[in-house]
Amino acid sequence: MNEASSDAIIRMFHVHKRYGGKSALKDLTLDIFKNEFVFVTGRSGAGKTTLLKLLYLGEPVSEGQVLVDGVNLSRIDRHRIPDLRRKFGIIFQDYKLIPTKTVYENVALVLEAAGRKPNLIPKKVRSVLRTVGMEDRMGALPQSLSGGEQQRVAVARAAVGDPKIILADEPTGSLDEESAGVIMDFLDTFHTRGATVIIATHDKDLLERSRTRIVNLREGRVGSIEPNGCGNR
Amino acid sequence: MKRFYQRAFKDILENQFLTMISIITIALSILIASSFALFFVNVGDLFSHWQKGIRMMIYLKADTSEAVRLDTQLRLQSIAGVHDAVYISKNDAMQRLKGQMQHHSALLENLKENPLPEAFELTLQPQTRNSEDLRFLAERIQNLPAVAEVEYGRQWIQRFSSVVDLFTLAGYAIGGLFFMATVFIVANTIRLVLYSRREEIEIMRLVGATDRFIKIPFYLEGMIQGGAGTLVGLGLLYLGYFFLTRNFESGMAGGLLTVRFFSAGICAAIIGGGAVIGWLGCWVSLKQFLKS
Numbered sequence: 001m002n003e004a005s006s007d008a009i010i011r012m013f014h015v016h017k018r019y020g021g022k023s024a025l026k027d028l029t030l031d032i033f034k035n036e037f038v039f040v041t042g043r044s045g046a047g048k049t050t051l052l053k054l055l056y057l058g059e060p061v062s063e064g065q066v067l068v069d070g071v072n073l074s075r076i077d078r079h080r081i082p083d084l085r086r087k088f089g090i091i092f093q094d095y096k097l098i099p100t101k102t103v104y105e106n107v108a109l110v111l112e113a114a115g116r117k118p119n120l121i122p123k124k125v126r127s128v129l130r131t132v133g134m135e136d137r138m139g140a141l142p143q144s145l146s147g148g149e150q151q152r153v154a155v156a157r158a159a160v161g162d163p164k165i166i167l168a169d170e171p172t173g174s175l176d177e178e179s180a181g182v183i184m185d186f187l188d189t190f191h192t193r194g195a196t197v198i199i200a201t202h203d204k205d206l207l208e209r210s211r212t213r214i215v216n217l218r219e220g221r222v223g224s225i226e227p228n229g230c231g232n233r
Numbered sequence: 234m235k236r237f238y239q240r241a242f243k244d245i246l247e248n249q250f251l252t253m254i255s256i257i258t259i260a261l262s263i264l265i266a267s268s269f270a271l272f273f274v275n276v277g278d279l280f281s282h283w284q285k286g287i288r289m290m291i292y293l294k295a296d297t298s299e300a301v302r303l304d305t306q307l308r309l310q311s312i313a314g315v316h317d318a319v320y321i322s323k324n325d326a327m328q329r330l331k332g333q334m335q336h337h338s339a340l341l342e343n344l345k346e347n348p349l350p351e352a353f354e355l356t357l358q359p360q361t362r363n364s365e366d367l368r369f370l371a372e373r374i375q376n377l378p379a380v381a382e383v384e385y386g387r388q389w390i391q392r393f394s395s396v397v398d399l400f401t402l403a404g405y406a407i408g409g410l411f412f413m414a415t416v417f418i419v420a421n422t423i424r425l426v427l428y429s430r431r432e433e434i435e436i437m438r439l440v441g442a443t444d445r446f447i448k449i450p451f452y453l454e455g456m457i458q459g460g461a462g463t464l465v466g467l468g469l470l471y472l473g474y475f476f477l478t479r480n481f482e483s484g485m486a487g488g489l490l491t492v493r494f495f496s497a498g499i500c501a502a503i504i505g506g507g508a509v510i511g512w513l514g515c516w517v518s519l520k521q522f523l524k525s
Binding site for chain 2: 056058079082083085086088090096097098100101109110112113114115118157161
């Protein structure tokens with residue numbers, strides 16, 4: 001194992017993913033390093049979302065191997081999947097907030113699920129909601145929030161468990177420019193605190209301003225990698 | 234555990250409509266099942282009352298001496314399953330017969346000597362009051378040297394035992410069917426709840442919740458709904474019982490039969506059983522749901 005590979009938090013070797021007879025990812029090999037900020041881009045259907053799903057076992061690989069923080073996902077026991085998922089903070093394109101739970105409850109759920117001490121949860125949740133500017137909307141239900149606000153809550157939920165890796169699937173896709181900028185600033189904040197951040201996006205403005213590595217997928221393969229500073233943003 | 238209870242109660246409040254549907258479904262299932270159970274309990278009481286009347290008559294040989302008779306009495310009393318053996322002398326037997334033939338007692342007055350044999354009347358312990366045990370007991374007693382004849386209404390008891398056995402079997406079968414049907418209904422109702430909350434469950438799994446974290450509040454909800462539904466079902470049954478006994482009891486079985494409700498202990502056990510059914514229904518649904 002060379003120096004670079006020992007620093008990789010995610011390693012993908014010759015990964016294939018097929019849905020029925022159709023290939024979503026083909027022979028993909030990729031390393032992502034600790035505390036790296038990476039964009040995964042490509043056209044719709046290029047395999048961006050599929051790539052993210054393979055990392056948190058939202059989908060199993062069809063062929064090849066994926067290692068996350070040293071854990072081979074092909075060999076992981078079913079009961080260890082929650083442990084794997086707690087390494088991630090995931091921001092979904094459609095937010096995936098629980099509609100019957102308040103902002104506070106949606107965020108606190110991550111810590112409750114991780115078995116954190118109940119007396120420590122409120123302080124931590126308030127702190128992260130303050131960071132994303134949603135502390136004053138803690139009691140609101142998701143449907144009463146704007147898209148930008150819901151995305152902030154989703155970012156807070158992704159970050160509250162201090163995950164090693166933050167995955168964001170089109171985090172700015174449905175937001176206006178200002179809200180998108182705010183969300184990217186939050187992700188930057190969590191990156192500077194030590195998290196590895198992987199963003200799947202086809203937002204050209206975002207990519208043009210980027211000073212980080214960009215993995216370009218084309219028809220399920222790595223088309224190109226732009227090593228814009230490889231590491232910190 | 235406190236957190237799980239809090240989540241369970243909160244989920245119940247957030248899903249009031251589905252919770253009400255579950256409780257009503259369970260209440261109706263329990264109402265039907267416990268109506269049958271109450272019927273069986275009361276008919277069982279009636280059978281038990283009849284069974285208590287079963288006696289066995291042991292007629293002694295004509296030349297039995299007092300010493301042999303006393304020895305026979307001791308031997309009868311020591312046989313397992315025999316509650317008591319009461320001696321009936323020839324005179325006592327005649328008096329009984331006269332009592333039973335009040336309008337024809339003149340026929341008995343003309344007898345030169347008492348033709349009735351000395352006898353023992355055996356009362357039996359409850360566990361011996363079935364056809365098979367009675368037959369074994371009769372055969373054993375028949376072998377005693379002083380015994381001439383054993384009489385216990387064999388055919389009648391055989392028929393009676395068959396009816397009791399059939400009744401008990403039907404009771405268990407119906408109970409079992411209702412139990413399964415109730416679990417099935419509860420499981421399906423809970424499956425509806427799970428489907429309505431599948432997005433929430435999926436999100437919980439994605440943020441790293443273990444199956445245990447997801448399941449425990451559902452189990453608690455299932456138990457609470459099962460217990461509450463049973464309580465409502467039993468309450469409705471009691472209302473029905475109260476109405477029926479108040480208006481019709483004097484007409485039942487010529488006033489000989491007292492219809493009784495379940496005891497407090499049985500009610501508590503049924504409510505506990507309802508909670509277990511709720512848990513079991515939840516277990517069945519969750520097992521399939523979380524697998525998918």
